[in-house]
Amino acid sequence: MPEPYRRPNSPYWWYDMTLPDGTRKRGSTKRTVKSEARAVMDAIYRKALDRYQLGVRDEITLGEAVARYLAGCRSQANYKNLVGRCRKLTGGLHGRWGMCVAYHEALGAIHGQYRGAETATAK
Numbered sequence: 001m002p003e004p005y006r007r008p009n010s011p012y013w014w015y016d017m018t019l020p021d022g023t024r025k026r027g028s029t030k031r032t033v034k035s036e037a038r039a040v041m042d043a044i045y046r047k048a049l050d051r052y053q054l055g056v057r058d059e060i061t062l063g064e065a066v067a068r069y070l071a072g073c074r075s076q077a078n079y080k081n082l083v084g085r086c087r088k089l090t091g092g093l094h095g096r097w098g099m100c101v102a103y104h105e106a107l108g109a110i111h112g113q114y115r116g117a118e119t120a121t122a123k
Helices: 034-054 062-072 079-092 101-111
Strands: 013-018 024-028
Touching (some): 062 079
Antiparallel strands (some): 013 024
């Protein structure tokens, strides 16, 4: 496992590693203490290793899942109907206080405007 390194004019430790799938990943750990930076590097590598060997995927919010679905259906003739169905689906999970956060998050993610709070997660 490579060691974190410092870049000139940066207070943070950086990493540069080759992941198990052969891709190269570089970036800042956003840590100023080397032991903390090493822990961040280990977590990044472990996550990539789990993804590569075990097929573990990142968790996404319900709003992100709905946004991905609607983005893929955008060219369909019944797109407005699908949006209405998604509104009912996500609104039903949060009571009757109107359109829920997940629905707004989904529409915002489609239009690139809103990155709201997580409401529920799916794998």
